[in-house]
Amino acid sequence: MSVLPASALSLARGAEILRGGGLVAFPTETVYGLGGDATQGQAVARIFEAKGRPSFNPLIVHVAEVSWVAGLAETDARFAKLAEKFWPGPLTCVLKRRADCPASELVSAGLDSIAIRMPDHPVAHELLRASGRPLAAPSANASGTVSPTRAEHVAQSLGDKVDLIIDGGACRVGLESTVIDLTQDQAVILRPGVITAEEIAAVIGPLGSAEANPTTFKSPGQLASHYAPGLPLRLNAAIAKAGEAYLGFGPTADASLNLSAKADLREAAANLFAMMRALDDATRYQGIAVAPIPATGIGTAINDRLERAAAPRS
Ligand code: TXA
Numbered sequence: 001m002s003v004l005p006a007s008a009l010s011l012a013r014g015a016e017i018l019r020g021g022g023l024v025a026f027p028t029e030t031v032y033g034l035g036g037d038a039t040q041g042q043a044v045a046r047i048f049e050a051k052g053r054p055s056f057n058p059l060i061v062h063v064a065e066v067s068w069v070a071g072l073a074e075t076d077a078r079f080a081k082l083a084e085k086f087w088p089g090p091l092t093c094v095l096k097r098r099a100d101c102p103a104s105e106l107v108s109a110g111l112d113s114i115a116i117r118m119p120d121h122p123v124a125h126e127l128l129r130a131s132g133r134p135l136a137a138p139s140a141n142a143s144g145t146v147s148p149t150r151a152e153h154v155a156q157s158l159g160d161k162v163d164l165i166i167d168g169g170a171c172r173v174g175l176e177s178t179v180i181d182l183t184q185d186q187a188v189i190l191r192p193g194v195i196t197a198e199e200i201a202a203v204i205g206p207l208g209s210a211e212a213n214p215t216t217f218k219s220p221g222q223l224a225s226h227y228a229p230g231l232p233l234r235l236n237a238a239i240a241k242a243g244e245a246y247l248g249f250g251p252t253a254d255a256s257l258n259l260s261a262k263a264d265l266r267e268a269a270a271n272l273f274a275m276m277r278a279l280d281d282a283t284r285y286q287g288i289a290v291a292p293i294p295a296t297g298i299g300t301a302i303n304d305r306l307e308r309a310a311a312p313r314s
């Protein structure tokens with residue numbers, strides 16, 4: 001791990017690391033972000049691994065320009081008005097993913113939506129521009145610890161788990177962005193922040209309330225259970241039964257799809273949602289059997305997600 005002051009040189013180095021699938025912590029106006037290329041599943045898996053998150057929560061994808069959003073998500077008039085008014089700035093918009101969205105399904109934790117924001121910080125902007133990639137970036141701290149507003153907080157919390165920390169001084173806002181869900185007719189605030197519901201309503205009209213929209217409003221922890229495959233899932237299966245698809249892990253000849261033939265948990269995490277989706281095909285299978293996944297490191301988050309997906313449907 002190295003900590004470098006923000007400069008043309010450190011930004012060029014950071015962009016190179018990101019394009020190579022590595023992780024770079026960088027300042028935004030809210031908190032420091034732990035950035036990875038959102039289009040590389042294994043880079044996104046490394047983010048979860050570095051944070052030590054026991055489950056996969058969907059991550060915010062950061063863009064350098066409003067124009068980048070069109071390639072990732074379906075936009076509407078509400079989005080255009082909010083971006084015009086509040087971007088760059090501490091507002092994150094949850095939008096429907098485009099069918100051909102190049103971001104890994106892991107950033108959406110298997111949901112059909114994607115959270116996007118344009119940070120208001122010259123270092124974040126320049127890093128995004130130089131890497132040319134949308135960057136997934138949760139707060140750059142270990143799971144369950146306070147969010148970092150200075151480079152030294154990142155170094156203390158993540159140490160060697162991040163390839164480079166770009167020091168841009170203290171964050172101005174110090175609190176994570178407001179998150180608004182625009183995937184439904186009624187826009188709903190999912191996470192409050194410095195941009196308030198009143199300010200947002202002044203631009204797009206009345207918001208839905210979380211209580212009135214129990215299916216829209218999900219706390220981060222619940223969100224991961226939003227998408228469950230239509231077919232029943234059977235875990236810790238050594239082999240498939242007749243009619244089942246087999247989602248393998250490690251060397252096996254019989255897998256319909258293999259999360260990682262070389263038993264690499266990071267690769268498995270990157271493949272998890274896309275492969276569950278691909279096998280969730282009632283015209284071909286009656287169920288999906290999943291190979292045992294070691295419960296170590298990022299395997300804990302993979303198993304957490306599999307157990308939620310396999311849990312009885314309510
Ligand atoms: O200020 C911030 O937003 C910071 C800086 C680094 O930009 N980033 C940040 O990211 O806080 P993260 O990934 O820790 O926050 C993600 C939040 C969570 O509350 C998550 O539930 C929500 O956004 N979220 C992400 N994707 C979502 C989705 N597809 N649908 C609903 N909520 C989503």
Ligand code: MG
Nearest residue numbers: 138139147176
């Ligand atoms: Mg956080």
